[in-house]
Amino acid sequence: MSTDLFARHRALLERAVQALDARTHWSPYPESPSPKTYGEEAAAQGRAAFQSYLGKDFPLNQPGQTGLHGGERSPWGVPLDVRYPVCDPEQLVAAAQAAMPAWQRLGPDGRAGILAEALQRLNQRSFEVAHAVMMTSGQAWMMAFQAGGPHAQDRGLEALAGAWRAQTAVQREALWEKPQGKGEPLRMAKRFEPVGRGVALVIGCATFPTWNTYPGLFAALATGNPVLLKPHRDAILPAAITVAVLREVLTEQGVDPNVVMLAVAPLRNATQALATHPGVRSIDYTGGSTFGQWLIDNARQAQVYAELAGVNTVVIESTDAYRAMLKNMAFTVSLYSGQMCTTTQAFIVPAGGIDTDEGHKSYDDVCADFAQAIDTLLADPKTAHALLGAIQSEDTVRRIADAPRLGTVVRASQPLPHPEFEAARVQTPLLLACDARDEAAYMEERFGPISFIVRADDADAAIALSRRIALDHGALTSGVYSTRPEFVDAMVEASWDAKVALSINLTGAVFVNQSSAFSDFHATGGNPASNASYTDAAFVANRFRVVQRRWHV
């Protein structure tokens, strides 16, 4: 049956591989939550489906269930009260291992067909997933729909296509004939089998519970590995729906649904035990550096793919579009209240100020004008709420409260009452000024709407600082504003050295913190912020091994 699904989705997979190669714009999953694309009933059905979970036990029918666990706390202050099965880790690993051989035997095509079908169903259920993402992560509705639905599906399909291509690129059969002078040639038949490494653990984060999870999830599954999906304790529902959809398709296809299971681990040491289980052979992780580093140091039996914290910087040397630059930067720090691993934390400005199309601007001018640009952007509360979303975690609320001591407050963070969600934690961005020497202030990740305008001695010092921060503390994104080609070139060289993606003179409707599947690589894997990239060849190549056999013919 999975052959039928492969036939059904083959053109999509081939188109996705093409897109990965070309890196031009492409997506099969419409990003607009419009009735024209998703159907007149989709919005209402999605909302109803989401609401049907609330206050209930989430049905998954997994082996080894020992209890139930819930307690997700919505940043919007909405009670969720969904309870998820807690299963014995040993039994989860054993069930996954038992499901692996049949999953292996389906081969790259059979698996790709099933996974593409699951992505299509997830796409049809984008409204349902979007509500789950919004209510758990604190994202505003439009972002929850786009990043939680179609854009996450894009990243999943991208990983699936990359994994499918990497396996199908392996020749499966060969006849090896070695000439022997005048004698008969030596002849060997050979077969080459791509085989998954073993059980994969995929650990999700609270802010992007689908977008950051789907790459590892689909890459691991596509390469023949059963997956235990361990969601963040505050964002279980989007993962549970994803697992349910996958198990539904597997079951329909007569495949053991234990190829994918939800691994709810109420306590960190349960996650640690799972991560160091000898049967777990790969781990995908998105989240803080402390636990990520713990995984890298301790889960030595597994290949670890980690997206960690970093300090993203933008260097401002000069611009010929001052207002547009400030507007772009204001949007960047406001979007989801800076709770993206790609948000700029430090804007580095020379002490002597910058040349612009509106004349020379001093360092203080830039600070004041940036603050003003944020005020302008967020002046209309409706726009503000559409952009900001809610603060995902209490830790971030505390960080915002604590941060003013780290510099001179250029723009204070204010709570913003939400017309619909009374108990929502909404805060506007905090902007701080500080000197480059105040490294303790800005040179560690301050996750949330906390940004620094860092005063560097001069423009060259700004590049050197940006480079050093990325090399020492990691960075997923960097930016530069300059009208001088040689300065941009120097920043490009620094970006190669520090292995961080660079956005140059962004003044329009593309932002340094956004990356687009099939075109932008998310992270490089080359500095402390990550050891892997969505989705390059290395992200999939090591998830399977090629096992050969040969005999005389």
Added chain:
Amino acid sequence: MSTDLFARHRALLERAVQALDARTHWSPYPESPSPKTYGEEAAAQGRAAFQSYLGKDFPLNQPGQTGLHGGERSPWGVPLDVRYPVCDPEQLVAAAQAAMPAWQRLGPDGRAGILAEALQRLNQRSFEVAHAVMMTSGQAWMMAFQAGGPHAQDRGLEALAGAWRAQTAVQREALWEKPQGKGEPLRMAKRFEPVGRGVALVIGCATFPTWNTYPGLFAALATGNPVLLKPHRDAILPAAITVAVLREVLTEQGVDPNVVMLAVAPLRNATQALATHPGVRSIDYTGGSTFGQWLIDNARQAQVYAELAGVNTVVIESTDAYRAMLKNMAFTVSLYSGQMCTTTQAFIVPAGGIDTDEGHKSYDDVCADFAQAIDTLLADPKTAHALLGAIQSEDTVRRIADAPRLGTVVRASQPLPHPEFEAARVQTPLLLACDARDEAAYMEERFGPISFIVRADDADAAIALSRRIALDHGALTSGVYSTRPEFVDAMVEASWDAKVALSINLTGAVFVNQSSAFSDFHATGGNPASNASYTDAAFVANRFRVVQRRWHV
């Protein structure tokens, strides 16, 4: 100038990529040391070139030289007395880092041209390299020529071609256009740069100082990384010649020769300091598991590619070509006195014996007939010497002396005087019988001409044992003899699970311990014997990162 070299070697690279895909027989480097292919003068010139090094300082002109070191001890008992520059590790790393940006700027094509040229020159110097390999490793002449010369060059070209392909598969430029309803589309220009991880350390072994070194060396260089080549203390000369050839081509091309340097480290702690240097970003290692595991555990700043020890097994269930099977096995254990990481250590035979074309053979029959087959193969001293070579290390000599206590001696190892090299350490294979329960005897690597005929309860237990050994102790090769297709199928399934290459019913002139570049993957990277494979996509994919930049257009 490197553009010219790329043009010169482009067809070769394209053909090599084709060969990697097809996995049929191919090699551009003739394996026969024949005057017809290498020229009438090649043999004499190669020998003279080799002899010109003896008793002298090897000229490399590297930075930071602090002294000289030599002392290679030839297993043939021939004095070498070559002295190599010892350079300050900090200066080596700094010089490599300084050479990297220009190496980076040459791009995948420019680097591939230079490296293909170096391989061609190494091929022309195959006789010289073969003498160096023979005299340091103890290999017999023909193996030293083939494995040390053309076959090593094949493996180098394979890695080069794989690395070149992986980088050129990355789209370098894209125009990203995202439709915006009726408005103008968003348009971004994007550039994608493959960038090496950083300084690579390549650590060679004493038995195959070129064959096991060239994959990592050429993969690391091709992906933009400068290389420090650290040879085994007893096999420096082949590495030094290789480095000299590479530096010669680099210099001719106006490229800083410090892209490749020889890192002679007289003491293990000097190697350890180099391996854990923060500037060293990848390590290729071939050798014992103890130091390999130390590297994996301690060189955490680097990506480690390790080929370690294992326990290779062959399961014998039945055969329709008893004599040919025994002859094939005898050749396997005799070739280079079993000093190949791919040599079978344990032949597992059911206690009840096996069915053959010569009737049923008891376990004891198999033991005796195997011993006899070795005696027959080695009866002619000329053949014996051509096959056995010399014992590379004193440790192996001691292991042979110590091994008889590990089981019942079926065939004793004897020293064999060499007509040409009086002081050569030559020993014939030792064959021991033991029960499967004597795990301490056969279940750890006994490097050298020491093999066990292990008595298993039955055929199914033999498969289970073979599988468990590979999973727990690692294996690079495995074999099966059976006339029952369902038994072979079960062994195939076990090989997938244990991720070990399987040779089925080898009775002709192909041996379980041989792997052929462009067709056979050497190691899978999927069990404790290795964490990487020559040359799959994973072997090259993670040696570079893709760094992008983008701007509005």
